[in-house]
Amino acid sequence: MNVQFSLLEDALIRFRNSQRQERRVTLPELLVAFNHDGVCDFPALRPHQRHPWHAFLVQLAAIALHAAGRKSPFETADDWRAALLALSPDDREGAAFSLVAPDDRPAFLQAPCEREASRAWKKIIATPDALDMLVTSRNHDLKAERMVHAQAEDWIYALVSLQTQEGFLGAGNYGISRMNGGFASRPGFGVVPAGRWGKRWARDVQLLLRDRKGISKRNGLKETGGVALVWLQPWDGNSSLSFNELDPFYIEVCRRVRLQVRGETLSAIATGSKVVRIAAKERCGMTGDAWTPINLAEGKALSITSRGFDYKLTNELAFRSGAYEASIAREILEEDGKEGLFILAQGIARGKGKTEGYHERRIPIRKTMRGLMLRQQTDKIAEAADRRIEAIGYVRKTLWSAVCALLGNGDQNVSDDTKSKASGFARVFEQGEDRRFFDDLADEIEADDGDAEHDQWLRALVDRAAAVLEQAFVMGPRSAERVYRARGAALSRFHGGVRAEKAHHRIARVLKERDEARKAARHESFEEAVDGSS
CATH class of the missing domain: 1.10.132 (Topoisomerase I; Chain A, domain 4)
Structure with a gap:
């Protein structure tokens, strides 16, 4: 099997620019478009995938920039491509950023296993919405397995959603480390400046780079030499990575899955694991995630209920000091500007074997409120x-x-x-x-x-x-x-x-x-x- 559907070489991702024109780009070209704040939206991106996609792109850029010793984004697609390839030095062909690769090599958000091992895996997944997390897998909010004419970008978003925000779903199907337990959720809570996707991406990348040492120290992570892209590590489903082996910006995977192609049609095959990928249960979701508030009294990450971000909870998260430790992204900066600011809250409420809805809320930040937030008052x-x-x-x-x-x-x-x-x-x-x-x-x-x-x-x-x-x-x-x-x-x-x-x-x-x-x-x-x- 050859490496196919490369995010670094193939224009797999669609976005609309400020003139509402659609463009197809590679991942490096997308990051260049972010530099110029030229991305208005992603037509194929579903609402519950917005935060995981934003978080993934921020973490990936911060990892690449730190590894290259840079404090500002690259300006060309070639430079971004080289920096991303450098994150997997043993695989210069770019399998780690391709949707399809041989089993014994990493593929995009897919950990390598033994050669030809996936042939024995039993779970066949025909559509990306069936691969996606619980919100679409049981016909709750969206009907499952309807994306029969899916494109490669649909599989990209489904993989990001599954591997970076999924929870526990029965024996062998474990969830991510960045949330408080298998029936919790990974919320997103942060300030959004006026502009488009790139404006927020740029500010959050800078926040991560600025606070890297603090994230490492507070959470016992490796400031240098840690595992950043967890999917590069081989995984047979029998062993877990120790939390303190990880990079402060680590991007995880929680499920054993491999994409395959027949003709031009993609599908997936999956199997269970005996253990979680990252051993961090005792941390209760306190992992240094840039967008997750921490309940100080209970010592655990926020997990929303069916009430979502109601006005009482949002007041605690946005303005009250002492109840929750504010997420890094919640900090307001002088360079955010004075107009058009808001706080964005996003998350999926999960229960045992069910979902209780996707929740999103925007809180306006006007002039006086901005001043109080800057002064931490x-x-x-x-x-x-x-x-x-x-x-x-x-x-x-x-x-x-x-x-x-x-x-x-x-x-x-x-x-x-x-x-x-x-x-x-x-x-x-x-x-x-x-x-x-x-x-x-x-x-x-x-x-x-x-x-x-x-x-x-x-x-x-x-x-x-x-x-x-x-x-x-x-x-x-x-x-x-x-x-x-x-x-x-x-x-x-x-x-x-x-x-x-x-x-x-x-x-x-x-x-x-x-x-x-x-x-x-x-x-x-x-x-x-x-x-x-x-």
């Missing part, structure tokens, strides 16, 4: 967010109680079924607040009078909850007598609750001020009408 932002989180929680609880009164016909005691239905309406309200949370928070942080902006938001918050209560009226009783009683009880409980000064003084105050202003306006209007008629 983000607790001011976190405190403002906490006040909002408390208010949303209180209004949500009041809304839930009011809907219970509505659906329970005004009775004090309601059934569990009624409580469950009321929780559905309360959840709709909270999800709406979640979606707008950080845009509204940014308005307060940037406002000349933050207190006035917060008070205005409180009034609007109550109004949005009242609108949800009105939507619930259609679920209430139908007879005239019961409608009057149920709606009256619901409205009384809601408006009484939000105006209860002992429960939430600030909400009660701003509503009282608005009520008095409206009353004064009506009185003034009445007097004007009387004067006009006399």
